[in-house]
Amino acid sequence: MENKWIFIVGLCIASALWGFNFGVSRLGMDTFDAQLFIFLRFGFAVPLLFVILKLREGAVGIRIKDAGLLMILGFFGITMLEMLVMFSIEHTTLANASLLNVAPWPIFVALFSPLFVKEPLTMKVIIGGVLALVGVTMVIVGGQEGIQFTSGQMLGNGAALLVSIIGALMNLSTMRLMHTYSPLRVTTWLIFFGVVFLFPFTWGSWDNVSWATLGALELSIIGYNVILCTVVAFVLWNACMHHVGATVSNFFRYVVPVAAVIAGYVMYDEPLTTWQVIGALFMAAGLLWITLKRKSISI
Numbered sequence: 001m002e003n004k005w006i007f008i009v010g011l012c013i014a015s016a017l018w019g020f021n022f023g024v025s026r027l028g029m030d031t032f033d034a035q036l037f038i039f040l041r042f043g044f045a046v047p048l049l050f051v052i053l054k055l056r057e058g059a060v061g062i063r064i065k066d067a068g069l070l071m072i073l074g075f076f077g078i079t080m081l082e083m084l085v086m087f088s089i090e091h092t093t094l095a096n097a098s099l100l101n102v103a104p105w106p107i108f109v110a111l112f113s114p115l116f117v118k119e120p121l122t123m124k125v126i127i128g129g130v131l132a133l134v135g136v137t138m139v140i141v142g143g144q145e146g147i148q149f150t151s152g153q154m155l156g157n158g159a160a161l162l163v164s165i166i167g168a169l170m171n172l173s174t175m176r177l178m179h180t181y182s183p184l185r186v187t188t189w190l191i192f193f194g195v196v197f198l199f200p201f202t203w204g205s206w207d208n209v210s211w212a213t214l215g216a217l218e219l220s221i222i223g224y225n226v227i228l229c230t231v232v233a234f235v236l237w238n239a240c241m242h243h244v245g246a247t248v249s250n251f252f253r254y255v256v257p258v259a260a261v262i263a264g265y266v267m268y269d270e271p272l273t274t275w276q277v278i279g280a281l282f283m284a285a286g287l288l289w290i291t292l293k294r295k296s297i298s299i
Contacts, residue, residue, distance in 0.1 A: 008252070022260040057182060076170060077166065108169075183239040
C-alpha cells in the first residue's frame with residue numbers, strides 16, 4: 001500500500017487524541033454536565049468543519065437521498081453512542097466500560113465487514129488482532145481498579161458492549177458513503193446531524209454553568225475537545241480508514257485505552273503497573289504485525 005505508514009501513523013494519532021481526552025475531559029466535568037460538555041465539543045466543531053469543507057472542496061452539499069442515511073448515522077453514531085458511553089461509565093466500573101467499549105469494537109467490524117465492504121479477513125490480521133486484544137485487556141485489567149462483573153453492573157456492561165456494536169456498524173456504513181463523498185464531507189454531515197439530535201439532552205444544563213467566570217483552563221479544555229479531539233481526530237481517522245480499510249483500521253482503536261492510561265499517569269499521577277506496561281508492549285506487537293507487509297492468507 002502506497003504511503004501506508006502515513007495512514008497508520010494517522011490512525012495512531014487520532015486514537016491517542018481520543019485516549020488522552022479521558023484525562024482532559026475529567027477536568028471539564030467539574031464545570032459542565034456530561035451531556036452539555038459533549039454538545040459543546042461537537043457543536044463548536046460543526047462550523048469549523050463546514051468552513052474547512054468549503055475552503056477545501058468549494059461545495060458542502062450532499063444528495064437528498066444520502067441525507068437520510070447520514071441522519072441515522074448521526075443519531076446512532078454520535079448522539080446515542082456518546083450517551084451510551086456516559087451511561088456505561090455511570091453504571092459500571094471504568095475498567096469494565098473501557099474494556100467493553102473498546103476491545104470488542106474491531107472484532108465486530110471484522111464480523112460485519114462482509115455485509116458492507118469487500119475486505120478479506122486474513123490470518124495475519126487475526127493473529128495480530130488477537131495479540132493486540134490480549135495486550136489491551138492487560139492494560140485495562142492490570143490497573144488498580146481491575147475488572148468486575150456483578151449483577152448491579154450488568155446494565156452498564158450491556159451499554160458498553162452496545163457502544164462497540166453501534167460503533168462498528170457506523171464505521172462500516174461511513175466507508176460506503178466515502179465511495180461517493182470525501183471523508184471530510186462525510187465527517188462534517190455526520191457530526192452536524194449528531195449535534196442536532198444531541199441538543200434536547202442539554203435542556204436544563206445551560207443554567208448550571210457560570211459562563212462569565214470561565215477561565216483559561218475551561219476554554220483550553222473545550223478547545224482541545226473541539227479542535228483536536230473532534231475536528232482533527234475524526235477527519236484524520238475517517239481519511240486514514242478510507243485508505244487502510246475498516247477491518248485493519250479499527251484494531252488501532254486499542255491505542256485509545258493505552259493513551260488514557262498514560263494521560264492518567266501524566267495528569268493525575270495514577271500509577272502504571274507492570275501488567276499495563278507488558279500489555280502495551282503486546283498491543284504494539286500485535287498492531288505492528290498487522291501493519292508489516294507480508295504474504296497474507298485469506299480465510
